[in-house]
Amino acid sequence: MESQISNLKSEIVFEDVSKFYGEILGVNRVNLTIAPGITSLVGPNGSGKTTLMNLMTGLIQPTRGRISILGIEPSDPQELFRKVGYCGQFDSFPKGMTGYEFVKSFLSVHGLSNKEAEEKAWRAIERVDLIDAAHRKVAAYSKGMRQRIRLAQSIAHEPAVMILDEPLNGLDPMARAETIRLFRQLAQEGQHLIVSSHILHEVDKMSDRVVLINNGYILAEGGVMGVREEKMEEHPMQITIRCDRPQEFAARVFASDSVVEAALHEDRQGLFIKTRNADAFYQLLNRVVVENGMNIESVSPVDDDLNAVYHYLIGSNGGGQS
Amino acid sequence: MSAAVEVQAVKSAQAGHDWSLWMRQIRAILRIEVRKNFWGRRALLIYLLAAIPVLLTFLLSIIDNEGGGADIRRNWASAQEAFAAIIYNGLILRTVVYFGCAWIFMNLFRGEVVDKSLHYYFLCSLRREVLVAGKYISGLVVSVVLFTLTTGGSLFFLYYARGYPANVNYLFDGPGLTQCLAYAGITILACVGYGAVFMVIGLFFRNPIIPALLAYGWEWVNFLLPPLLKKISIIHYLHSLSPIPVSEGPLATVVDPTPAWISVPSMIIFTAIVLFLASIRIRKMEIRYGNE
Numbered sequence: 001m002e003s004q005i006s007n008l009k010s011e012i013v014f015e016d017v018s019k020f021y022g023e024i025l026g027v028n029r030v031n032l033t034i035a036p037g038i039t040s041l042v043g044p045n046g047s048g049k050t051t052l053m054n055l056m057t058g059l060i061q062p063t064r065g066r067i068s069i070l071g072i073e074p075s076d077p078q079e080l081f082r083k084v085g086y087c088g089q090f091d092s093f094p095k096g097m098t099g100y101e102f103v104k105s106f107l108s109v110h111g112l113s114n115k116e117a118e119e120k121a122w123r124a125i126e127r128v129d130l131i132d133a134a135h136r137k138v139a140a141y142s143k144g145m146r147q148r149i150r151l152a153q154s155i156a157h158e159p160a161v162m163i164l165d166e167p168l169n170g171l172d173p174m175a176r177a178e179t180i181r182l183f184r185q186l187a188q189e190g191q192h193l194i195v196s197s198h199i200l201h202e203v204d205k206m207s208d209r210v211v212l213i214n215n216g217y218i219l220a221e222g223g224v225m226g227v228r229e230e231k232m233e234e235h236p237m238q239i240t241i242r243c244d245r246p247q248e249f250a251a252r253v254f255a256s257d258s259v260v261e262a263a264l265h266e267d268r269q270g271l272f273i274k275t276r277n278a279d280a281f282y283q284l285l286n287r288v289v290v291e292n293g294m295n296i297e298s299v300s301p302v303d304d305d306l307n308a309v310y311h312y313l314i315g316s317n318g319g320g321q322s
Numbered sequence: 323m324s325a326a327v328e329v330q331a332v333k334s335a336q337a338g339h340d341w342s343l344w345m346r347q348i349r350a351i352l353r354i355e356v357r358k359n360f361w362g363r364r365a366l367l368i369y370l371l372a373a374i375p376v377l378l379t380f381l382l383s384i385i386d387n388e389g390g391g392a393d394i395r396r397n398w399a400s401a402q403e404a405f406a407a408i409i410y411n412g413l414i415l416r417t418v419v420y421f422g423c424a425w426i427f428m429n430l431f432r433g434e435v436v437d438k439s440l441h442y443y444f445l446c447s448l449r450r451e452v453l454v455a456g457k458y459i460s461g462l463v464v465s466v467v468l469f470t471l472t473t474g475g476s477l478f479f480l481y482y483a484r485g486y487p488a489n490v491n492y493l494f495d496g497p498g499l500t501q502c503l504a505y506a507g508i509t510i511l512a513c514v515g516y517g518a519v520f521m522v523i524g525l526f527f528r529n530p531i532i533p534a535l536l537a538y539g540w541e542w543v544n545f546l547l548p549p550l551l552k553k554i555s556i557i558h559y560l561h562s563l564s565p566i567p568v569s570e571g572p573l574a575t576v577v578d579p580t581p582a583w584i585s586v587p588s589m590i591i592f593t594a595i596v597l598f599l600a601s602i603r604i605r606k607m608e609i610r611y612g613n614e
Binding site for chain 1: 351358363437444446606608610
């Protein structure tokens, strides 16, 4: 019982949560437990990612079910936002404010003293690398700068949980890399980061786990590899091997139960394997190489990444944009 | 979690209440909102509206209406009545304060929904009831400052036209000062009452213009209503406080003015009830800008 309560206070929990906008489904029967680290919500437009985030932050209320953020209900904003920061997708700002005023004003609304608000505002602005532009009006910022100042505003009160809706949108490659580095750093400090993104290879790179969502339903959750393994029966893993004797290699591995398909490359310098048990296949590979003295140039899995998982579960090609 | 916020929360909890935190938060909201209301683009219309009665009284004060009853300098008694009925009651109270409050208070929430910036408040460690209080007080500060200045400015030109030393004598040795304070008090009370009503209208209705116009109609036909219905309006209580009795015309239902000791507390209780409704509403409010 005690450990359950302790888990509740360190996790984000959705219990049978549904949200309907009139007749339209937002999300349906979501049961989800999110531990600290970076969790990415992945799904096409309109799949329910933003709805989940807005539910977590109390901006909308569930039609059914219960949500708990580290033991706090979203209907209690005074408690909730001591621990939660949300960087939403709304690209709008209170009129006439500079970047610094924007961050500092809302820290004051949190209840911080003027001095504390100033210190924290500058710290957050520094973290997103906007010091030089801090005294310029937000209205004059580029899209990337607006994104960064919103990020600064959401992290300024040093929340334990950060909810970030498409935080990499509008950022140039340098800023993206820098922002991902910041996320990793915050996750290492023990924070929860819930991130939604369309850019699958970046999600893949930074996430500890993913939640795949489509049409308001959670399709899968867990580590990318874990989710991929769950789909092994329907979609055997594809591995490309470049080696000196691909025909012989194919003959030897095809005898194994773990291999369901083996095809030679057109240039006859490699082969293409499909397996339902990647671990068993890799052990077999090692054995065959050692026993037969084969020369292996490369072994590369083709579909063990988020892009493939997305493709298998949601149907369209994740590519980079979905 | 921010250590500073946590320490403050613990201190407040130890003290058994969050009042000091709420006061700090209301001050922070006031700083943001008052600045926005005074210097924002939306403020320009209010300045123009607030200036109309002052300009009109100024023009009346310099026009020498030969033999006409409206000339302030020649006929002080009728000028005072005309000021009470036309300038103050008809223009300032029923038009400038009414529409000014409608604009200021309905925009407190509705304007932020249109600008898609309300969520920044909703994402703060802030009780939504405190947000209602902070926004309402900020609207009150702006409306009271502007419309008390309008009232004061109009009265200034009324007294100016009478000429020195008659105006000074009337003001300080006669009933002038009491009348001026009464006008200012009525203006403040109007801002308190109308402000609360319009803030709630802005919270409940996506298009608040129609309910605001319906309320305007109700306030205007108030003089025709039977005594009981007449008392279900703000204007009735404000009229009751007028330092110079205002005739409502030959068609008006005659009702005794409600004494100040009933009018003022009634307005304050009414405002508290309306703000309570606003607090209930805002607790359930969702941010769905796409549907607005």
